[in-house]
Amino acid sequence: MLYLQLFISFFTIGLFGFGGGYAMLSMIQNEVVVKHAWIDVTTFTDIVAISQMTPGPIGINSATYCGYSAALNAGYGHGMAVLGSITATLALILPSFIIMLIFCKLYTRLSDNRYMTSSFTVLRPVVVGLIASAALLLMNSENFSTPDDTYRFGVSIALFGCALIASLRKVHPILLIVIAAIAGIVIF
Numbered sequence: 001m002l003y004l005q006l007f008i009s010f011f012t013i014g015l016f017g018f019g020g021g022y023a024m025l026s027m028i029q030n031e032v033v034v035k036h037a038w039i040d041v042t043t044f045t046d047i048v049a050i051s052q053m054t055p056g057p058i059g060i061n062s063a064t065y066c067g068y069s070a071a072l073n074a075g076y077g078h079g080m081a082v083l084g085s086i087t088a089t090l091a092l093i094l095p096s097f098i099i100m101l102i103f104c105k106l107y108t109r110l111s112d113n114r115y116m117t118s119s120f121t122v123l124r125p126v127v128v129g130l131i132a133s134a135a136l137l138l139m140n141s142e143n144f145s146t147p148d149d150t151y152r153f154g155v156s157i158a159l160f161g162c163a164l165i166a167s168l169r170k171v172h173p174i175l176l177i178v179i180a181a182i183a184g185i186v187i188f
Contacts, residue, residue, distance in 0.1 A: 002074050003087045005036065010063050010091035015099075017092075018123065021051075021059025023130035024092075026137045028062055038070035045142045053177055063092040155187055 009031040017024035025048060032038045039047070047069065051061035067088025071081040110116050144160070145152035159180065166176055 002071060002076075003084065006067055006070060006084060006087045007091040009036065010067070010088045011095060013063075014092040014095040017059065019127035019130040021057045021062070022134045023127060024059040025062065025134040026130070028059070028066060029137060032066045032070060036070075038073060039066065041140070042142055043069060045138070045140075048138065060089060060092060063088040152188075159183060 010028075013024055013027045013031060017027055029041075029044055033041050033044050044066075047062055047065040048058070051058045051065060054061050064085045067084040067086070068081045069084075070088075071084030072078070076084070107116070144156040147153050163176055163180065167173075
């Protein structure tokens with residue numbers, strides 16, 4: 001039953017998760033943490049961090065780790081948890097695969113259609129909003145501590161600001177991750 005629920009949940013996310021992996025994060029969190037309680041919010045935050053550091057799209061990496069963790073937390077062994085990973089990952093990418101096959105066929109025929117160009121004009125700000133939503137969901141006490149712990153909160157805000165400025169100045173993300181890991185070791 002868990003595998004069917006994983007498939008349905010991640011298929012739905014894949015079907016309606018416009019804007020890529022970062023835009024899907026809020027939907028994934030809602031399904032795995034809030035709706036089904038397969039994992040807790042701290043584990044989800046760790047999954048997002050690991051998914052950002054591993055090669056590949058963050059949405060697919062998150063689905064893989066969430067499927068594995070959900071099966072493991074449900075009492076299955078590691079072998080069956082791998083099946084949870086495979087189920088969640090395939091369910092997430094299957095809608096995109098099907099839609100892209102159909103879309104590629106239609107786009108070549110309708111690329112000059114004004115309705116097609118109008119729909120893309122409307123989708124752009126929606127995608128930006130979904131990505132901003134994912135960023136805001138990650139701005140929680142697990143990632144930034146609380147204002148009560150002024151040292152950790154201040155350090156978190158300072159690191160966030162430095163990473164934001166470095167990103168805007170086009171510093172390579174891998175370099176930012178390495179610097180942040182070193183800063184975490186030194187500071188904490």
